[in-house]
Amino acid sequence: MDSVSVNRFRDNLKSLVEQVVDNHEPIKVTRRAGEDFVVISADDWEREQETLYVLQNSSLMQQISESVKTHQAGAGYKPTEGQLDEITGL
Template sequence: MDIVSVNKFRDNLKKLVEQVVSKHEPLKVTRRGGNDFVVVSADDWEREQETLFILQNSDLMRQIADSLHTHEKGTGYRPSVEEMDEITGL
């Protein structure tokens, strides 16, 4: 994560925001007399929120763990060719 001072952030706002959005990398902005803050794109923020939701949902995490277990054993559900075509849009 890149780090810039609040003064540099203010002076280069447009360029730095475009960098955050295009590279999908957060930017830490430091302030001398206050708390630092982080700039992140809306898409990245939403993705992080979805990840946190899943990680905090014990039922979903259990389903993921069960699916991984059956996948490793080769006993999981195997979609048909038609189902795969529908899933992949082919």
């Protein structure tokens, strides 16, 4: 993660925000007399929140674990060609 001073951030706000959004890379903004903060795109923030939700939900994590085991054993549900076409929109 790149780090910039609050003064540089203020002076280059537009280009730095565009960089954050385009590159999906947050920027840490440092302040001399206070807490630092991070600038992140809304899409990246939402993705992080979804990831945290899944990781904190023990029921979902259990379902994922069971699904991985089933997949590795080759014993999972196998959709028909028609179902696959419907899922993929073909």
